[in-house]
Amino acid sequence: MSDMKDHLIRRIRSSGPMTVAEFMTEALLHPTLGYYTTRDPLGATGDFTTAPEISQMFGEMIGLALAQAWMDQGAPNQFTLAEPGPGRGTLMADILRATRGVPGFHAAMQLCLIEASPALREKQRALLGDGATWLDTLDQLPDQPLFLVANEFFDALPIRQFQRGADGWQERLIGLRGEELTIGLGPEQPRADLEHRLADTVESQIVEICPPAPALVQSIGSRIAEFGGAALIIDYGDWRARGDTLQAVRNHEPIDPLAAPGASDLTAHVDFEVLANQAGCAHAQLTPQGVFLERLGITARAQALAARLQGDALTAHIAAHRRLTHPEEMGNLFKVLALFPEGATPPPGCDP
Numbered sequence: 001m002s003d004m005k006d007h008l009i010r011r012i013r014s015s016g017p018m019t020v021a022e023f024m025t026e027a028l029l030h031p032t033l034g035y036y037t038t039r040d041p042l043g044a045t046g047d048f049t050t051a052p053e054i055s056q057m058f059g060e061m062i063g064l065a066l067a068q069a070w071m072d073q074g075a076p077n078q079f080t081l082a083e084p085g086p087g088r089g090t091l092m093a094d095i096l097r098a099t100r101g102v103p104g105f106h107a108a109m110q111l112c113l114i115e116a117s118p119a120l121r122e123k124q125r126a127l128l129g130d131g132a133t134w135l136d137t138l139d140q141l142p143d144q145p146l147f148l149v150a151n152e153f154f155d156a157l158p159i160r161q162f163q164r165g166a167d168g169w170q171e172r173l174i175g176l177r178g179e180e181l182t183i184g185l186g187p188e189q190p191r192a193d194l195e196h197r198l199a200d201t202v203e204s205q206i207v208e209i210c211p212p213a214p215a216l217v218q219s220i221g222s223r224i225a226e227f228g229g230a231a232l233i234i235d236y237g238d239w240r241a242r243g244d245t246l247q248a249v250r251n252h253e254p255i256d257p258l259a260a261p262g263a264s265d266l267t268a269h270v271d272f273e274v275l276a277n278q279a280g281c282a283h284a285q286l287t288p289q290g291v292f293l294e295r296l297g298i299t300a301r302a303q304a305l306a307a308r309l310q311g312d313a314l315t316a317h318i319a320a321h322r323r324l325t326h327p328e329e330m331g332n333l334f335k336v337l338a339l340f341p342e343g344a345t346p347p348p349g350c351d352p
Contacts, residue, residue: 003262004026008174017174017184018174020159020160020172020174026261027266028156035263035266037119038262049252050087050091050152051289051334052087052090052151054324055317057302059090059097062091063096064098064099064102065296066081066347067098069147069340069348073345075108076145076228077104077108078145079108079229080109080142080147081112081147081148082149083114084216086120088127095149111133112133112141112142113133113134114134115134115135116136121134138216149231150233151235153233154235154275155235155270157210159209159211160172161208161246162206162209163206164202164207168190170188172186194207208246213275214274214278217339221278228344233272234337235270235272237272238271238272239272239273239286241269245268246266248264249267250264275337281340282339284340284346286336288327288334288335289331290324290332292350293324293331296348298321
């Protein structure tokens with residue numbers, strides 16, 4: 001039995017069943033046993049691969065979109081460029097390279113990375129150098145224009161799951177069956193925060209809520225509303241969450257979320273409706289990642305890079321472009337939500 005599984009079993013025996021959110025928080029962020037606090041989960045030797053690890057083109061498109069948004073808002077002479085949950089720093093490195101030629105952008109920029117994992121902070125520092133400021137929370141961002149990218153950040157936040165009953169909702173809880181973790185249901189009761197979901201669900205359907213998400217997106221949106229800027233939130237999910245989307249990945253393969261706590265990545269689909277409604281600033285229409293990248297010119301960039309490649313390198317490059325944009329791969333599964341000030345132009349690639 002793993003140390004994390006033993007820890008969870010002892011906690012449940014002592015305190016009773018835990019919510020899915022409590023399970024995710026322990027499994028991912030426990031200071032000595034948590035998945036994110038004890039390892040680098042990315043890449044071929046890790047458990048999953050994100051879009052920036054697939055191709056430099058992803059970060060290049062994001063960087064140029066943020067730089068154009070900066071210019072559209074008058075090129076403020078001091079601003080924050082920020083990324084929460086920046087992984088190894090690959091996306092930010094590509095953003096910085098792509099924007100190096102934008103006059104005045106780097107001179108006006110204050111780079112801030114929001115990262116909880118000590119192991120990943122070291123990876124980021126090794127790649128990006130000491131020019132960044134590392135923060136623990138979004139609330140620590142400076143009070144100035146904010147241009148932010150959040151790629152696969154909200155999907156790792158802890159969720160709670162509720163199953164609709166005849167007259168109310170039953171929370172899904174993690175308990176024990178012998179020595180094994182199992183999912184059960186709490187008592188049925190009304191929930192005011194899910195009252196609006198009675199119209200689009202039926203009995204036994206599951207609805208997920210993400211308690212930390214509103215405050216986090218408000219922290220981003222309030223700065224954009226007051227000081228200017230833009231945010232690109234990129235993740236898998238849809239406009240409104242429905243169904244059980246909790247999932248686990250280990251060694252690039254899906255597994256039972258309860259099978260290897262502390263040794264597998266846990267995520268859930270993002271409810272973009274909540275983010276848009278809670279941001280406190282303007283938002284663009286939710287856009288599929290493939291459409292967004294094509295609007296920004298990723299195919300022209302792919303063709304330019306392909307001209308210098310051949311053999312296996314060219315084959316891998318073509319596959320990377322397809323993986324990022326094709327509807328049957330990441331193109332439709334991942335969505336882009338853009339935040340910007342009321343009355344401003346939406347970031348490139350997004351419709352108002």
